Amino acid sequence: MRMGIVLGASQLASKRHLDAATEQNLVEQCRRRNLEAFGRIVDAYQSRVHGFVRRMVPDHEEALDVTQEVFVKAFQGFERFDGRSSLRTWLFRIAYNLSVDRSRRRQRQEPEVRLDAFAGEEEAIEVPDVRWNPEAIVIDDELRSIISDAVDGLSDKLRTVLLLHDAEDLAYEEIAEMVQIPVGTVKSRLFLARSTLQSAVRAYMGSRT
C-alpha cells in the first residue's frame, strides 16, 4: 500500500464531482484569472489527472511534477479554452501532451500497432473455456495488482487509449482528435490493450486454480 490517502477512482470522482452549471461558472471565473475558482477545478480533477499521468510517466516524482505542470499550463492558457470540448477533455489533452513530451525525452521507442495486429489475439480469447467467466471475477488486491502491472506493461500508445476510454470515459472521436489518429486505430488499440489485460488476468486465474 502506498503512502498517503488511497481511494478508488470512482470514489474520488463522485466525491468531488462538479455539476455542469457550477463547472461553467468556474470556467468563466478562470478565464478572468480567478485563482480561487481554479483551485476548485484542481480539487475536482487533480486525482484523475494524476491517475492518468502516473500511468503514463513511470517515475513517481516526475509524474507529480507533470501533474502540477498540467494545471499550471491550464491556468496560464485558460483564455484559449473555447468550450468546444469539455473541461475534462481539455485537461486530459494537456496531460496527454505533457506526458508524451516526457516520454519522448526518455526515448522509448515502441513498435507501431497495425489494424491487423490483433487478428490472432481475438481468436485466442475466443477459445471455449467454461471456467473462464471474466464478468464473474472478483477483483481483490492481488488481482488489482496484476491488472495494474499489466497496464504499466502496455506500450504508451495502447495505455493512452485504454486509460482515456476505459478509465476516463472519453469518446473514440475525442481520443482520435487528441492523439491525432483515425477512430479505427483508436478502437484497434483499445481492443489490443484489453486483450493484453485479459491475457494477464487469465494467466493469473489459471495459476491460482
Place this chain on the structure above:
Amino acid sequence: MSETKRTNDNLDAALAKTEHVREWVRSMEAEEPSLAWRSALNERLIASTPRRRPLFDWKWASGLAAGAAMAALAFALYIPRPGPEPAASAYALEEAMLASYQQSSSAVTLGQSRLQPEASNGQSLEIEWTEADLGS
C-alpha cells in the same frame, strides 16, 4: 460492404465482448496527491499569474523626478539668461560717444591738426580757439 466498414463492425463487436475490462481498469488504485503537492502547485500558480503594474510606481516616479531635476539644473547653469534691456537713451549715448571717437580718430589719421565739428547743415564750422581754450 466495404472492407473498412467490415473491419470497423468487427472491431465494435470485439470491443463489446471485452467491455468487462473497463471495470478492471477502473478498479485500479488512484493516488490522491498530497497536501504538500497541492501547496507547491498553489505557489507555482501564484508565480505564473501576471502581476498588474501599480498605478503609481515609486521606482519609475523617482527616476523621472531625478531626471527632471537634473534637466532643470542644467538649464539654469548653461542656458544664458537674457539681461535687462538697456534703456533707449543709453544706446543713443553709446552711439554718440562711438561716433565722436571714430570721427576724431579719422581726423588724426588724415592729418588734421584740430577738430572741426560739423555743422548741422553739412558746412564746416570754424571755431576760433582762444589762448584760454588752448591752456597757454
